[in-house]
Amino acid sequence: MTAPFLQVKDLQVSFPTDDGLVRSVNDVSFGVARGETLGIVGESGSGKSVTSLAIMGLLKGAKRSGEIWLDGISLLDASSEEVRKLRGRKMAMIFQDPLSAMHPFYSVGQQIIEAYRIHHRVTKAVARKHAIDMLNRVGIPRPDKRVDDYPHQFSGGMRQRAMIAMALSCDPELLIADEPTTALDVTVQAQILDLIRDLQRDFNTAVILITHDLGVVSELSDNILVMYAGRAAEYASAEDLFTAPEHPYTWGLLGSMPRLDAEPTDRLLQIKGTPPSMINVPAGCAFHPRCPYADLASRTLVPPLTEVAPGHRVACHIPVEERRRIWQHDIRPAVEGGR
Amino acid sequence: MNSFGEGSPGRGQAGRDLVARPMDVVPLEVPPEAPQGETLLEVEALTKHFPAHSGLFKPKQLVKAVDGVSFTVTAGETLGLVGESGCGKTTTGRLLVRLIEPTSGRIVFDGRDITHLRPGQMRPLRRDIQMIFQDPYSSLNPRHTVGAIVGAPFRIQKISTEGGVKKSVQELLELVGLSPEHYNRYPHEFSGGQRQRIGIARTLALKPKLIIADEPVSALDVSIQAQVINLLEDLQDTLGLTYLVIAHDLSVVRHISDRVAVMYLGKIAELGPRKSLYETPMHPYTVALMSAVPIPGPASTKRPKRIRLEGDVPSPLDPPPACPFHTRCWKAQDVCRQIEPPLRELRPGHRVACHFPENAPGDGAAVAGTG
Structure with a gap:
């Protein structure tokens, strides 16, 4: 088996702070093939954004260890100059808030043109034509006029489209989308998700989609990584994660969301407590203070990520049979309600 | 439009009571002690136009933020107000x-017209109408202790309570799932979910009759959202509260509301009992909105066919004439561009402002009389 296009192995990211070393990401491993989408799900502070910034090489002052391989290149060993050449062309990123990710003083067109000309030796006129093509590709009406507009003249959805156009202007082979639709209305969110899906099909891009919304992630993902307090809690195909989730945190996430396709239940299946501060991560399984099934082992030992089925890995001390029984009898009926 | 003020308010007019009791869908969570069926809040043709200064020599424009909205809220129920940004x-x-x-x-x-009450006249009423805000970080004064924040309503309204304000505040903190020992702490020591609980405790201090919750959970993490939604529902059960919940998340609104109003460009597009509205939405906008919500689940999950709405919501500076949705509606015809559809009751308690509603009872029959 050849290694996938992007291979992350035992990634650790830590930040030295006044309060001590903050270990934002611990032993996270995954792979993404061309044309495939990995969804990373987690709450604030789970390390999902730090993981993506670590891949992009956009973390200042952070210590990274482990391995990140992009198309055979080791990103952690590459110089910052080499990584800069990869950004844009090999890998690109879409951020949550397009207004703060774009420069307010330059027109949308200028920003796309600049990015394109860094990687391609072309005249401004050619780059401008390319920028118009890209804006057209992401569905901006009258792109030949709008190319000269400034970011504030675009609506939220159009800004997000423009940022996607910018990210895709050099045909990146890996696209990281960090909460790409969180700031958008649902109808616009649907447009953007459709757009990412179409572009991925056309360009065979590898996509990492980072979100807190299990609905969004299930729209696009082939595989899903659930992160909690900087570690992988569960990693599975989208099919397995929704039909046979095994980590109590995944159950909690599924039960916490009111759903549009089920008869409303009286109470949501809430998770008690709050996500931990990364300065003071609970010992053992970081989820144990919030887990109703925690035992002595959970409080003292970090559970290893163990394969329970092909491609399905879970970090939990509860015995597998017990977990499956709890899901089938207690959790599933509550989550799926009257469906 | 200002001519409504005189005379006694038309409370409980025949046929105006929107809670469709015969339909057995509404009163599930209404506590027995709440005065059921009594109209607590009645809003008629409410309008807010903000002046927009577009330039020295340009004509003055108006942003029609709210443009003739009418609805009622019955005591003990939850009305959800849902729509996209700018609606x-x-x-x-x-x-x-x-x-x-x-x-x-x-x-x-x-029963009292409060439209034009002066601030001084309004103050006693603030005990009865309270608001929960979206952002638990900006809605609590960082320099006040939790005790001062939650106790403020008592001081402002000059209310003395049995056992003193401190005891009442500590009871309120316990009611919302915080510890009485938090009394002397400051907001920055709490997480977002806990802060939202502090805000809710303050809201409940004076036992309001109506709570308006503006995006009460959208700033919170998913697991914390569920906690706050459950808390709001528990409080409604124990205290017999009435809620108006404003939110953009259709799933959240469905979970907590008895009735739901869908807004688009300052107008109500559709209003109805939860079950009726979510199972048989009639306004094309509602249908499109629901089809756009991503549903978590494996690829095999039954998902409604997604209706792609083209473009963005038009600017409220210059809303389309007649039906505001006609520019994005796949069913739009000439009549939609010429005549504004009235909000008509096509099912019991379920009203829609559309010339060509979806899922209308008896299908095409509903279109009659609009041409």
Whole structure:
């Protein structure tokens, strides 16, 4: 088996702070093939954004260890100059808030043109034509006029489209989308998700989609990584994660969301407590203070990520049979309600 | 539009009571002690136009943020107000608590017209109408202790309680799931979910009759959202509260509401009992909105066919004439561009402003009389 296009192995990211070393990401491993989408799900502070910034090489002052391989290149060993050449062309990123990710003083067109000309030796006129093509590709009406507009003249959805156009202007082979639709209305969110899906099909891009919304992630993902307090809690195909989730945190996430396709239940299946501060991560399984099934082992030992089925890995001390029984009898009926 | 003010407010007019009791869908969570079926809040043709200064020599324009909205809220129920950004749902909430002045229309609360009450006259009423805000970080004064924040309503309203304000505040903190020992702490020591609980405790201090919650959970993490939603429902059960919940998340609104109003460009597009509205939405906008919500689940999950709405919501500076949705509607015909569809009751308690509604009872029959 050849290694996938992007291979992350035992990634650790830590930040030295006044309060001590903050270990934002611990032993996270995954792979993404061309044309495939990995969804990373987690709450604030789970390390999902730090993981993506670590891949992009956009973390200042952070210590990274482990391995990140992009198309055979080791990103952690590459110089910052080499990584800069990869950004844009090999890998690109879409951020949550397009207004703060774009420069307010330059027109949308200028920003796309600049990015394109860094990687391609072309005249401004050619780059401008390319920028118009890209804006057209992401569905901006009258792109030949709008190319000269400034970011504030675009609506939220159009800004997000423009940022996607910018990210895709050099045909990146890996696209990281960090909460790409969180700031958008649902109808616009649907447009953007459709757009990412179409572009991925056309360009065979590898996509990492980072979100807190299990609905969004299930729209696009082939595989899903659930992160909690900087570690992988569960990693599975989208099919397995929704039909046979095994980590109590995944159950909690599924039960916490009111759903549009089920008869409303009286109470949501809430998770008690709050996500931990990364300065003071609970010992053992970081989820144990919030887990109703925690035992002595959970409080003292970090559970290893163990394969329970092909491609399905879970970090939990509860015995597998017990977990499956709890899901089938207690959790599933509550989550799926009257469906 | 200002001519409503005189005379006794038309509370409980025949046929105006929107809670469709025969339909057995509504009163599930209404506590027995709540005065059921009594109209607590009545809003008629409420309008708010903000002036927009577009330039020295350009004509003065108006942003029609809320444009003739009418609905009622019955004691003990939860009405959900849902819509996308810019639809006027937050402005509506702010108008109801009189944080901003309506341009026209009428607000009747508990039988009393409060539309034009002066701030001094409004103050006693603030005990009865309270608001929960979206952002638990900006809605709590960082330099006040939790005790001072939650105790403020007592001081402002000059209310003395049995056992003193401190005891009442500590009881409130316990009620919302915090510890009484948090009394002397500051907001920055709490997480977002805990802060939202502090805000809810403050809201409950004076036992309000109506709580307007503007995006109460959208700033919170998923697991914390569920906690706060459950808390709001528990409090409603134990205290017999009435909620107006303003939110953009259709799933959240479905979970907590008895009735739901969908807004688009300052107008109500559709209003109905939860079950009826979610199972048989009639306004094309509602149908499109629901089809756009991503549903978590494996690829095999049954998902409604997604209706792609083209473009963006038009600017409220220059809303389309007649039906505001006609520019994006796949069913639009000439009549939609010429005549504004009235909000008509096509099912019991379920009203829709559309010339060509979906899922209409008896299908095409509903179109008659609009041409």
